[in-house]
Each structure stands twice: as C-alpha cells, then as structure tokens.
Amino acid sequence: MRSQVPGNGPGIVTLRAVVLGCLAVTFALPMVAVVVLALNPGVVSALVGRDVLQAAINSAVTAGVSGLLATLIGAGLAVLLDRTDVRGRRHLRLLYFSPFLVPPFIGAIAWLSLLGPSGDITQAVSGLVGSSEPVFSLYGPVGITALLTIHSYPAAYIIISASLRRVPTSLEEAARLAGAGRLRTLRDVTLPLIRPALIATFTLTAVSNLSDFGIPAILGLPVRYYTLSTLIYKYLVSSVLDNPLQVVAAIGLVLLLVAVIAVLVQRRLSRSVQFEADGGAPPAIELGRSRTPVSVVSWAVAAVIALFPLIALLNQSLIPAPGVPLTWQTMTFSNFTDAIAYPGALNGIINSVVLSISAALICGILGLAIGSLITRTRSRTNVLMDLASTLPQSIPGLVIGVGWIIAGIWVGLYNTSWVILLAYVTAFVAFVVQSVRAPLAAASDSMEEAARISGASAVRAMIDISWRSALPAAAAGALLVALTAVRELTISVLLAAPGTRTLGVVIFDLQQSGDFSAAASLSLLVVIVGLLGLGVVASRGDGVDQSAQKAVRSYVNN
C-alpha cells in the first residue's frame, strides 16, 4: 500500500487556484516584465558602457566592504553580547540593534547632518584644526560604505547570534572537559562550527547592501558617485538615454541574478551544518578585570550609534537653517509646520498610511493562505508558491520597482497608487508567509487530523485549526508589512507620480532639493512612528528582543 494523501476536496483545490492566480499577478508578472524587456539585442552595448561598468564597480566595492565589516561587527557583537558577562547586556543589545529600526535613507540624512560638509561635527573639527574648508565629508564611497555597515550589522548580528545559539552546548562542554578554556573553546570549537553561518551572513548583507537605494542616493548623487541602484534611478528620472526602461531592466536582471545566486549559496551553506538540538545558554565568559573597561567602551559606542542620529535629527529639525547653532533663541518648530505645508507632504503621508494599511491587509490574508497551503497540504505547486512569495525579499527593491513600471505600463496602471500597492504586496507578502510558517509547520499534522476525525472537512479543519492558531503570527507579520511599507523609499521612488508620492519619496525630494530641516522633521516623525509601532509589536507578549529578532528573520529569510 502506498502512502497516498486522499483528495483534499474541492475547497482546498479552489483555494490553491485563487492563491496561484494572485501570485501570478504579484510575482510572475513583474519578473517576466523585467526579463522580457532586458532580453533585448540592443541592450548589451548599453550594459557594458562606461557608466554602467563604473557603477557596477562602485556597487561591488561599497557592498562588498560594508558586507564584510557588518559580518565582522556582527560576529564580535554576538560574542560580546551573548557570551560574555559585559554589564547590561539586555539594554546594550537593544541599543546596538537600533539602526535596524531606522530606515537607511533616514539614517543617511541624520548622519549627514552631523558629518556632512556643513555638519555640526565636521564644523567643530574643522574649527579645531583651524581649517576654513570642511576637513571631511560623508559624501562619497567612504560615507556610503560606513552607513551601509551601520544599517546592516544589526541583521548580521541577529543571524550570527541565532546560529551561535544553535551550537549544542554539549559540543562546547566536551571541549571544556578535554581541557580547553572558555576562550579556547570559543576559538577551536564554536567559531569553526558557525563558519558557514558567517559566510552566509556576508553573502546576505553584501547582496542586500548592493540593492540599497537610500544611502547611495543621499550620499552619492550630490557628488555624482553612482552605484547600480542610483544609476537606475538616474536613468529613469533624467532623459540621458533613449531607451531607459530596457537598459534599466537589463541592470535589474543582473541584480536579480546576483540575488538568486546569493540565495542559492546561502541555502547550500545553511544545509552544510545542521545541529540536531537547540543548545541551552552556556555559562558566560567572565571578562574578569577587563569587565568594567569593556562595558564602558561598549556602552559609549552603542550610545553614539543609537543616539547621535536621533539627536541630529532633532537638532536639525529645530534650527532655522543648517549650520545655525541650536540655542533657546534660534529654536523653532516652523520646520514641522513647513514640512507639513510643503506641497504634497500631507498627501504623501496620507498616501503612505493608506497604502501601507492596504498592503498589510492583503499580505496578511494572502500570506496566511500561502503559509497554510505550503505547510499543511502536499502538492507540486507548493514549491512554486513558496518561491513566488518568499523570493522577493531577496530581490532588490529596485528590480521589483522596475518590474512594476513595465508591468504597470502593460496593464495600464502606471502612475496610479494601485501599481505601488501591487509592488508592496510583491515585496512584503513574504513577511507574513515567514511569520506564519513556523507556527504552522510546528503544529503537528495530528492537530488537523484530530479535526478531520471529529467530523470537519479538509478546508474546515484548515480554517478552524491552522488559520486560527496562526492568526496572531499573521497579524504580527501584517504589522511588520505596514511598518515597512509606510517608510518605504526604494520601490516608491520609482513608481510614484506627482499625485501618488509617498512619505519616503517626499522626504527624499526635500533632502534632494536641499531643504534639510524639513526633511529632518519628517524623518523624525517617521522614526518615532516606527519606534511606537515596534512598541506595539513588543507589548503583544514576548519582548522587544524577540520581536526584533522575528522582524529580522522575516527580512533576511534563513
């Protein structure tokens, strides 16, 4: 007798057909659009042009170096925060994690107001050395690399920390019994065991930095330093090319291939070392006499990284013009009112709120359906659904944006809010799928089987048992979609038309047009809303630490 799952009944078949139809629109359509337009004979010459090659080199350098730095910092933090007795580990962890909660382009705006040519720190240092010219500036490759590092090391830390936790304690204990000290054990046993995770982390952060738009746009465009992602933007908004869409699609296809290769590499690596059981928490490495100095330095660095951007934004939004010192006399709230009054600003806020809530609702329902189908039923289309829903989180946002420009033109939705909404669903449905996948997969088959035996049909069992128990996870995933979408820049900047600009695009335009104070005021609002949102997620139970980790896991897809 062959094991054979009896027919799931018409209900499941219908559900699967509907979900596949949705994914055909959200995933297949934009990807096909990119490929169709990219595979154009005239494109190769444009692709090997000097501009594109230079931008590719710039991208590789900034992404590669920042990926490496982020991995090193992440590994260092994982050991420091998870394995030593440094003081106040819990709060230190939150501070070090904070750059993840700030959208990269807003981080760039904030640091620029400190370290830009007219930034407060630059001015102070220039004054100290007696130079009338700014002695350094965040514009250019070094600044871009630094900012990419700051915004990607938290994710690196979370991945490495998770893999560190998966190392069975018994392996380390065996090394201790064999005569190795704690540090020796760390070096000889623990770190070699997580080497595949380190390589995977580097791949992931490098590729995600490669596709970042906000940081190279804000720190590169003013000095004409282009990466592939900003070059795409430049081609699309200026008319330097006759066939911008085709060239852009070709660049997008290259980025897409790099992303797919990275995903494959990463999957392979994560399969190479499998530990059977979760290790418990091993005893902390005692820092001994260096405990206090190490703690002081760790806290100082954390404070700079977490608080300086916030202070900078606050400062920038309270002064009348960049470079003016903040005093009780100069302090003004007019930047906030100006920012709101800026043409399109209020509209942008409303657009973003409406779009992000709609995207969250759609992603919540679709993600729950996809998650339950791929975990609770067996079908050949499961792999397809899995890929179509979760691959986009490894695909650069720009590629999704470009895909929807083309697809939007095809279906006649270009320049409407609908196309932005569709692109958000493409990009973010993975958050919900990843969020519901774990609880759904962890629930044993017998949960639904018990319902079947009790008299429920296949669909009824799925809805009554699996959906209901995965509902909190779906809601958390949807909230994450909303929080991400409301401050999204990369996709929106490509798809926004004058009437459909989003909050991120408004801030970006303000910054580009030199209205730094207004940009900072809106940025501050975005950061505060983001922190409050995270507070809501955190208050739903398991603490900021875990919800932050969940967030990252959804972002970086193990």
Next chain:
Amino acid sequence: MNVTYQGTSTGVHDVTLEVADGEFLALIGPSGAGKTTLLRAIAGFIRPQSGTIHIGDQLVSGPATWLPPERRRLGMVFQQHAIWPHWTVGQNVAYPLKLQKVPAAERQGRVADALATVGLPGAEERRPATLSSGQRQRVALARALVTRPAALLLDEALSSLDEPLRHRLRMELKELVTDFGLTVMHVTHDRSEALSLADRIVTLNYGSVEQVGRPEELVANPTSEFMATFLNDATIVAGRLVESADGAPEFHTDFTGARLPVERIEHEQSASGAGTLAILPNDVRVDGAASATTSVGTVKSVLFDRAGYDVVLGYCGQDLRIEVSGRRPLVGETLNVSVLRGLFFAAPTSADSPATADPARPRLRV
C-alpha cells in the same frame, strides 16, 4: 471492522483483519513495520491502493468507494495529544459535537459527561497550556469519545507519557473500554503495554502480519524467529536439525558443530535441515543438579528485573538469555543449564535475507 489489503509496494501489504465489536486489538511491531500506516488507513488519512475496509456494515474504503476521515464516525487519540491550543478544554471536546450540529444545550451536557468519564470533571474552562501531559491526553480521550464513535483508534496514545503516570492511564483506559464496551485499535511499540491491555495482538513486520493471537498464545508459542525475538527476547542459534539414532531430532550448532542439549525440540514439517533454534528465556532451568540433559553455563552478566534476574549465560559457545528467580547469580559463576524447549524454524528456501520483505517467505508453525 474488517480490513483487507492487497498490493506489494512499501507500507502495508496483504493484511486481513477482523475486529469484533467490543474487542481491544493491539497492533505492535518494530518501527517501520506499518502499524501506524494501517491505523491511518483505517482512519482515512491514507488511501490504500487496493483492498477494502469496512466499519460495521459500511464499506469505507474500496476500489470505488472512499469515505474521508470526517465521515467515518471514529474517535482517535494521537501520540502528541493534538489538543488545539487556541481553544479551551470545553471547546476542544465540544468541537466534534458542533460539527455534528448537536444543539448547544445538549452539547454542554455531553461535554461535561465526557470530561467526567476521563476524570476531569469541570475542566471546561481551562486552557490546554495549563494542563499536564496526562491531563491533555485525558482531554484527547474525552474528545475522541464524546460522539460515541464506532471504534476508538489509539496511535501511540500513551507513549509520550512518563511512568508511572502511563501505567495509571493504562489501567484507567482498560476500565473505561470495558465499561463502555468500546471497540479499540491500539498502536504501540511497547510490547508490555500491548500484552497487558489487548484482548488480541496483531504483530506486524515489514508491512505484513507476522502473528495474530491472544497475548498468552503469543508469549507461549511464537510462530517465527522474528516473533520469538521481538516478543520474547529469545536466543537464536544457527545450526542444523538432524535425526538422531533414537528418531528424536537433535540440533547441531553451526558454531561448534556439536549437539546442543535440548530436552524437547518443537518443529514443523521437516525434521532435518538448516535453520535456527529459538530458546525462550522462560524455557531454561538452571536450578537442577547435573544430569544427562544438562550442560554447564557461565554467568556473563546479571540485570535485576521485577520478575527475577535477566541473565546472560555463556553456554555451548552461545550467549544464552534466561530468566532466573531466587538468589542473584554471580558473574563468573557456573550453573547447570537444562534447556527444556527449543523452537526450530527452518531456514528460508530463497536466498533473500530476512531484511527484505518477501511475501513468499514460508511461514513456519511449531
């Protein structure tokens, strides 16, 4: 209940079973033997390629018939209890009634009754997370019984519990089943559980039935080498059965080539040829004086057991597993061993190793 399978692919093949009303049937076998597959086919989670399954007079699975699990009127308890964590105990137990559209008022009473039956009266409002593993399994049992099913299927239902709780639930289950006259099919990998609970035991190996019988029969008269080892921890000696001068069969081991002193050899058909001799631990005596039918064995290891001592003897070049009561034997001590009975099983005629399932493998009877 009547189950018939044909088919030769992996899983279960050629099983014919009839379970009487009110019978407690245990399905045992090593892991991978197909016992859970068989149970899940009866439940309706797996569709057999061929054969038929009847529940009562109703055909639920056949070449042209297929009833999904929800329409088979069965109750089932799973190993991991499968209590739905998002509902209270009462909601869990009421769910099957709700699907049967039993009115709310009646539902309440029946849920209360079912919970009282399993020893959890008044637990309706409790959350599953607050229950112990034993209590969860009781809730699962209440949920399975609340609709008064045609049969109760237990899939390793007690296996996730720790002793002695497991033992207590075993007793309660038996009592409940007897009181209500339930028909039960119980899958377990625990031999002693099957022996203590079941009216009849079906032993599966490589997807087919090895032996069916009352617990007493299975213990006293295993019908194959597998049954002798799986259920009785018999010692298996390879050798040949030859006819002796006085006409009684003798067994010569391959290891020494010499005759193994056994008082009585039970065998089927061929009184000679290659095969194995199974010696059950209970069929060996070590307390007698030396005689013509005894031989000397040396104690190699001694494990304490509730019934006495579980001893391994070095005996005629073999490791012989026996059970001894009374004084604790000492390691290295020599004992006079008399083997009262040996069960001879002729070697398979085909060259197949017993590891591959071969439907043509001869079944030997003692």
